[in-house]
Amino acid sequence: MKRVLTYVAMDSNLRCPVANLVSLVEESGFNNEPNFVEKLCDMLFRVYADCNLFEEGCDKMEACLGLFKRMVEFNVEVTVYSLTIVIDGLCKRWRVKRAKDLMIEMASKGIKPNVVTYNTLINAYIKRMDFEGVNEMLRLMEVDKVEYNAATYTLLIDWHGSSGKIDEVERVFEEMREKGIKADIHVYTVVINWNCKIGNTKRAFALFDELAEKGLVANVHTYGALIDGVCKAGEMEAAEILVNEMQTQGLDVNQLIYNTLIDGYCKRGLIEEAFKVQVIMEKKGFENDIYTLNTIADGLRKLNQPEEAKRWLLTMIEKGVVPNVVSYTTLIDIYCKEGDFVEAKKLFQEMKNAGGKPNAVTFNVLIDGYSKKGRMNEAYQLRDEMRAKGIVPDIYTYTSLLHGECIFGKLDDAVELFNEVRQKGLPLNVVTYTAIISGLSKEGRSEEAFKLYDEMTEAGLTPDDRVYTSLVSSLHKT
Template identity: 45%
Template sequence: MLTRGFKKSGILCFTAHYSSSLLKKSQISHGFLVGTQACSDESILKPVDVNILETIVDELCKLIGKQKFVYAKHLLTSISTQASVHPVPSIASALKKICKTEWISSKFLHMLFSIYSDAGMFEKAFETFNIAVGLFGMFNGRLCHQFLLVLKKSNQTDLAVLFFQRMLEEYGVDVSTHSMAMVVDGLCKGGSVQSAQDLIDEMHLKEVKPNIYCYNSLIRAYGKKRDFESIGEILKHIDDIGIARDVSTFTILIDAYSRSGRIVDAERIFNEFKEKGIEDGDVILYTTIISAVCKGGKMKQACYLFDECVEKGIQPNEHTYGALINGFCKLGQMDAAMMLMGEMQRSGVELNQVILNTMMDGYCKKGMFENALEIRVIMEKKGMELDEYTCNILACVLFKSKQVIDAKKILHEQIERGVAANIVNFTKLIDIYCKEGNIREAENLLQEMDKLGLKPNVVSYNTMIDGYGQKGKLKEAQELRKQMEAKGFSPDVFTYTSLIHWSCVSGNINEAKALFEEMHDKGIDRNVVTYNAMISGLSKEGKSEEAYRLYDEMVEAGVPPNDAIYSSLVVSLYPASKTK
């Protein structure tokens, strides 16, 4: 993959992908790309007062000659970026006519390039570059690197690639490894991983060797795609060519494995980092591995890593504390989470809204509603505005604590304010109305989402389908499922489980069995709740043999049964019809 060999052409292979489309996008004329041709085109001078421009350019050259660069830059800025800006070729033509000293002309154009770059006038900066290399055959590599940095920060990846291509075409431009790394990173973040790969492969043509930053960008991009095979090839390649992995490499690898749920592999990479003895690591590395082991529920190990981080003199930040607090909250260990929050404040690390949202959600799931509402008070004291996530959690707390009116009020206020109101807000409100049995209001909200341009998602439809089921409106539930499919959403395990459950409740066991088989035909994995709904329905109908057969099938499928399954199987042996 990384050692395919060089292409015969001196132009990078990634150029073929970009050149035709990007030249159109950049709106840079052929004349500007040639440079000297643009300067000789006198017709472009017609819209401006040539004499005045030449006088100003003459004064600028004198200032530059006297090395009064600050004054020169102010004057040049006024004629190049303000209201009545002169076209770049007009300025260049005047410069060529007035100035006969090469270093002054070169400094003039470098200064003009820098001014355009700082002002965000990227295409004019590009024009200036092309004119300068056309006249002198060289350009300052440091300024080029700064321009690439500005383009990257402005999300101008396409223009950055095109500019880098021009740099490579000019032998008088120093192309640094850092410039290449910047472009590679921009391509990767823009999703053009293959183009980044091609660029790295071809850079040997200019004898510019990629550094670890280039490869880290590739590893990160492949990690997001869960393409661990390509990651393995990259790691083997950098080992073969003698490029050492740095802390960022290990951090990126740990994060990639963690996001894919491969916690054991994440731990293996961290241990490999320690064995290599590269350095102590940094807070990002430790936060990433702590987050990974917390996802695996290994809180004892997470705490050990946290202590190790502190012992090495690495100060944990809000993300480090947040990862640990989130881990404790997911396991329902709220006392430990609260103690950690207190330690965080004593260490001078400020609480943020994400951590407080996590605490509130943890208390809600534990049924500790008063504690959850106390977190809201803390947020208000700190002047934090309730965002959409806080509102959803708070609505859940209020609803479960029987404060239904307040729960609806907080969500309605969020939606009416129009501040970050999203699909989650509406879905939570629909859920509350469905659980209240107020189907009409839930239907109105679903329709209102469309009017506001917030298209309902699968969760929104599933919530409404379950609401219909609760009211015994299976016909409406099935109709909504059809609407959902017509809009391009595929029913998931929750959709089917809800329909199966309510079909069983209503006594329509044949419909439930048909839906259960449909899941298999569509390749949708059934979970323990799905099996429980079906087994419970069969048991209540006295179909003991079918219920037990389905239990065996569930075990063979690797789905562990729960207490509800066993209770349903017992019921199948003593159906209501027999007890009567």
């Protein structure tokens, strides 16, 4: 029977929604054969799920839920497998509350959720960043005495990692092993990944070395996590060794890893090496994506090659790569630094017309450009537009405005902005202090300048040469 149903499910000419098949059963008078209906309904869900045909299996979620109600009305013993499939479908459509309510409703009818059911809901809550929901599921699991499996621990490790709680990642990983649950390559990869993200490559490689002892084989994702870690640490030689090693293991380098290498070389200022990787990537059949586009452009910009960065971006856009907010922001920044505000504003408007939403960085780039040219009215208008769009001005916004006021001698306005930053509790940085100290020193207000210098050093910030030069200059003016 299962083979016949699988054949029907996989044939596009014969396939039809589960609800339609169940209606056919009803019309055929099988309602008085509960055992048959039970097995058929459960098997239909299994077949469509196994064939990855959830849409066809459920048609619409309401039809699927209606089917469930009919199955309950027929006193059909619905299995937890079918329940979990429906819950998974609801979760994928972001109807997590409805999924949880259905689980609780079915539990009251004797269909107890298993670890897979709970994992499905935990995963949905994590994706929604609903940590209260995750904790509620964990509490219910404890009440129902449902033991965690490897998948549960993997989800929890990823959850704590995304929250920056690396100690919790290690604790959960250790708890898993203490309970005798074998960690698979996926679990190891997740733990390695989060250690790499916080820069703890030593621990990541220690875990990597454990794999052979445990009889596990590293996959592309494992190598990708390690390569990302060493690239972020600027250890490009180690990255090359890992790439060669994974290829000797028969694993192909994917586009994500190529982009990671390009990013690593760009951050080290090795733009020629980045271009070599980009050429290899193209020869392997991968097209330049938006990440490749932005990474190389940013690398060129940081090497003070704005014209090359601009040419690269415009060439890639002409080749069909659709620019995003980062691409536009990089171009806007280049034009602002060149003093070409007509082109910068044109791009800013073009981005908005294309449906792109400028972020705080985009606004800050423009505000900084206008401020350095003394065009403070336009700078403040952009600050107001930021607020109108619900984007909160940050320390970089205020520093740019403050710097602009200082450059053109409006010290009282600069001091007012500085005090506003304090009132808002924004973290003052070296650049902010340097701007206001330089401004005060320029006007001979040395007492105020030295007071802020003391405040700066007490906050643990290290002044640069500009601060000392400004302070000495203020004494001469005094």
